[in-house]
Amino acid sequence: MAKILDKGGILLALFFGAVLYLAGGPAYLGLMLFFFLLAIGVTRYEHEIKRDLGLYEHERGWENVLSNGLLPSALAVLSPAIGPIPFIASMAAVTADKFGSEVGVLDPKDPLYIFDLKPVKPGTSGAMSVLGTIASLGGSCMVGLCAMFLFGINPTQALLVGLAGLVGSLIDTLFGVLEEKGIGTKGTTNFICSIAGALIGYYFIP
Numbered sequence: 001m002a003k004i005l006d007k008g009g010i011l012l013a014l015f016f017g018a019v020l021y022l023a024g025g026p027a028y029l030g031l032m033l034f035f036f037l038l039a040i041g042v043t044r045y046e047h048e049i050k051r052d053l054g055l056y057e058h059e060r061g062w063e064n065v066l067s068n069g070l071l072p073s074a075l076a077v078l079s080p081a082i083g084p085i086p087f088i089a090s091m092a093a094v095t096a097d098k099f100g101s102e103v104g105v106l107d108p109k110d111p112l113y114i115f116d117l118k119p120v121k122p123g124t125s126g127a128m129s130v131l132g133t134i135a136s137l138g139g140s141c142m143v144g145l146c147a148m149f150l151f152g153i154n155p156t157q158a159l160l161v162g163l164a165g166l167v168g169s170l171i172d173t174l175f176g177v178l179e180e181k182g183i184g185t186k187g188t189t190n191f192i193c194s195i196a197g198a199l200i201g202y203y204f205i206p
Helices: 005-023 026-044 047-053 063-080 085-104 130-151 155-180 186-205
Strands: none
Touching: 005 026, 005 063, 026 047, 026 063, 026 085, 026 130, 063 085, 063 186, 085 130, 085 155, 085 186, 155 186
8 A cells, every 4th residue: 555655645545444434334445445446456557658658656645535535435424314326426436537547548549638629648637538438437337336236236326327437537527627727636626526426426326
């Protein structure tokens, strides 16, 4: 873990883990750990190429943990009132965003800026690639599949979770345009992504 998170990130991750377990139970902590393992795997995937591109981030700080863990932890606390779906969909969204950014930079074609559809360099906030979009959907569907075993959701709900995650990552891309203009940070767009997934889950997934 020390190679993935700095000391502040480790302490905050342990705190969120305790909140998830105490407020939601083993299933909530299990899904967060599943996300963590997926994040490690997709970050390490083709890391030599990412390093050559200057896009390999092997150690994350407390800001990254906060942006990805704050809302899911709050949703776990609120789960007796709202159920588990908003939490699951929120995790699907941040997973989709992670897969899209880590795999999308490997697309042989340059990504397209979302507003003018002009090619930009890999890693540009507010841009999308075909490979990254496919990876986003794949990552969020993995969360939906895992939730079938941990939470007992049905296949239709799992598929909708996957789609909610993809939409959340697209909303993240929209706000990434502001990030590229110096308004906000990657942490704020990640947080918005998790909110989008949670709202979609709450209002649109039965």
